[in-house]
Amino acid sequence: MxxxxxxxxxxxxxxxxxxxxxxxxxxxxxxxxxxxxxxxxxxxxxxxxxxxxxxxxxxxxxxxxxxxxxxxxxxxxxxxxxxxxxxxxxxxxxxxxxxxxxxxxxxxxxxxxxxxxxxxxxxxxxxLADRPRHIRSSVRPYPYADEPVDGLTIEDVDGDGRILTMRVPDPHGGWKKHADEPRLMVQREPGEYGGEYFRLIPEGFVKAHNGLTVTVNKDRExxxxxxxxxxxxxxxxxxxxxxxxxxxxxxxxxxxxxxxxxxxxxxxxxxxxxxxxxxxxxxxxxxxxxxxxxxxxxxxxxxxxxxxxxxxxxxxxxxxxxxxxxxxxxxxxxxxxxxxxxxxxxxxxSPNREAGVENTRWIEWYRDHPVEDDLKLLKWSDEQCGGQAHVDWTPFHHPQLGAVEIGGWDKMNYWRNPxxxxxxxxxxxxxxxxxxxxxSLPRLELLRTEVRALGPDSWRIRLAVANSGYLPAYVTRRALERKIVRGVMFEIHLPSGNPEISLIAGKERMEGPQLEGHAPQASLLSFLPPREVTADRAVGEWIVRAPKGTRLALSASAERAGVVRTEVSLD
The missing domain is CATH 3.40.630.10 (Zn peptidases)
Known part of the structure; x- marks a missing residue:
């Protein structure tokens, strides 16, 4: 082996x-x-x-x-x-x-x-490619197969295996360096003017650049x-x-x-x-x-x-x-x-949790949060990630944009993934x-089988099963509402072509009740007692005509609780 x-x-x-x-x-x-x-x-x-x-x-x-x-x-x-x-x-x-x-x-x-x-x-x-791209999901082009003819496509431009951010000085930019921590870019305040400002652009190549405007393309995929x-x-x-x-x-x-x-x-x-x-x-x-x-x-x-x-x-x-x-x-x-x-x-x-940032707003936090949170995250990058979660800005000559700096948060390796x-x-x-x-899933188990002679060649057969799981056999009420699951299905498997064996009462296949699990329906201090304390059990019953000594196969099944198979001997 x-x-x-x-x-x-x-x-x-x-x-x-x-x-x-x-x-x-x-x-x-x-x-x-x-x-x-x-x-x-x-x-x-x-x-x-x-x-x-x-x-x-x-x-x-x-x-x-x-x-x-x-x-x-x-x-x-x-x-x-x-x-x-x-x-x-x-x-x-x-x-x-x-x-x-x-x-x-x-x-x-x-x-x-x-x-x-x-x-x-x-x-x-x-x-995971040597020169990666981080798309949302499938690689199939959608909704159109056309390659972009202009604009910026997000990808690794400096060949370091990471996709970061490009920082470009621009008096009309919406970002500036933090006063006490110049590595960190923060938003320019409303009405602010006269300082050193930057435009932040995702790392990528630009097609048909006109020297003035940059449009970031949606992923072709x-x-x-x-x-x-x-x-x-x-x-x-x-x-x-x-x-x-x-x-x-x-x-x-x-x-x-x-x-x-x-x-x-x-x-x-x-x-x-x-x-x-x-x-x-x-x-x-x-x-x-x-x-x-x-x-x-x-x-x-x-x-x-x-x-x-x-x-x-x-x-x-x-x-x-x-x-x-x-x-x-x-x-x-x-x-x-x-x-x-x-x-x-x-x-x-959660990189936030690692850095000691309290975030109970989840998605909204990414739209707007206090700069103190960014400082905590930067400290986490320095002390716990060797300065790699936030990468220092490095000069780079971009083939279309000229002199830029590349750096900032490595979202793939420290945000999307630990x-x-x-x-x-x-x-x-x-x-x-x-x-x-x-x-906790429902599980059908055999309780017992019973065979009782009603005459020289007639027999009453009973198959008793129970759900030993915490959850009911249907799992949720939604499944019942949508008619996804049936009750317990009991079957007796009669051999074909034998005229000595026949079914007198019951059906070869019949549907029993839905089985509850052992999850309590109410607390012990409830004023209303449960209506059915054995709702986890069900019995299938048949009367058959067959010679003494005949062996018959029985089964019970529930889609989400499994299958029970057994045999009885008519003795």
Missing amino acids: ASLPTPRFDQFYRHEELTQLLFSYAEALPNLVSVRSIGKSHEGRDIWVVVLTNTASGIDVDKPAFWLDGNIHAAELTACTACLYYLHQLVTSFGESDELGRQVTHLLDTRVIYMVPRLNPDGAELA GLDLNRNFPSEWRQEFKQVGAGPYPASEPEVRAMVDFIASHPNIGAAISYHTHSGVILRPMGTQSDDDMIAEDLWCYKRFSELGAKATGYPAISIWHEFKYHPKDVISGTQDWIYEHLGALFWVVELW PPALREREVARFPAWMNQIAL
Whole structure:
């Protein structure tokens, strides 16, 4: 058997290296890990899903499932690291005798993890190129394929592998040097005049420069894969980067097809960067419009996430809008609002928090914040990042603009992603919370079977099952509202072509009730007792005619709670 790989969590893997790493896990632990392609990217790269479960206890589609993905946005590479860290912890903890080992072993015995470390391999490859470009998402030209004929295209112009800012002296510029810290550029005050001012321009080359004006081009690759999901999809004029139609992009279509064909998925997390925050639905409506029971459930699990990780857990609608008049839709709408499965977005990494900057305004902070925050961040760069988060301004002769200086914040390597030394620490916050979510998923278990003779060749057969999970078998009320899930499906499997065996009462396949989990419906001090204290149990019953000694197969299934299979002997 192949040896288990030792991944590096302080580096970002190119696609070929990532592929080799994932298959190394599958080769070393074929009983726990398999790797499948769920589709091809725009440029033809495989999109890998890692399937993690103990196959000795059943196949993956028979078990309740937890989904996680990362790197849907091109330069948000730490999201892939978060998935790889969880993968490595699961496989190295399985079978161990300590508390974590017992937890992971039970998890992989009873559930399945579907993991896509890099949903957007093309965009990540561009971000990791020797001369990188940091686009939002897919590399497909959109909405038009035309190359720009003029204007500035953001890219690395001095060949140092970074994309920074160009500083150009200009009496009409809107920026100036901080009085006490000249490396730091601050906004020119209203009505201010007579000082030394600068124009700040993103690093890049300029086509057809007229010597006077510079227009920064939008990325030719204008798609945002996270806006391409089916639920609440809106055209370009309402939602930039959404694509020509829902799931038009192969990366999104691969995820949609996989999840739609795996109804055992009851909860999911999508990893992004950055802000250091856990985001919960809804994205397109307020908490007041949410189903109350689902909101209570989300708040409970989000609080557990905040406790486990140290990240605040907030609402997308109420606290994380790019603009107060905008609505953000994406994966969370499709997985929760459309499919009724639990879903969170995790925005990994907060340089603000590292620098001691208190930020409770999230997106609004980037529009405007006190200069004291910038000074704290600059101090953090100097003392903790070797002066590399904010790069000193260096003279450069630009081929179109002439003499400029290049420097400022390195947004890719210290803002979008943590510096290498902090990446493992950052992603190590999340496995415990993911384990808790996955172990809370509904799980169908066999209670018992009963066979009672009613005559020489007639028998009453009963199959009793229970949901041993915390969550109900349907997971959310949204799933019931949208008619996504059925109740427990009981089946008796009669051999065909045997006239001695027939069904007298009951159906070969019949739908039972929805099963609740063991989550209490109210506090112990509630004045109203529960109406049904065994709502986690259900029984299927049949009467059959068959010779004594016949063996019959029975099964019960619930889309999100798994499958139970057993046999009875008519004795």
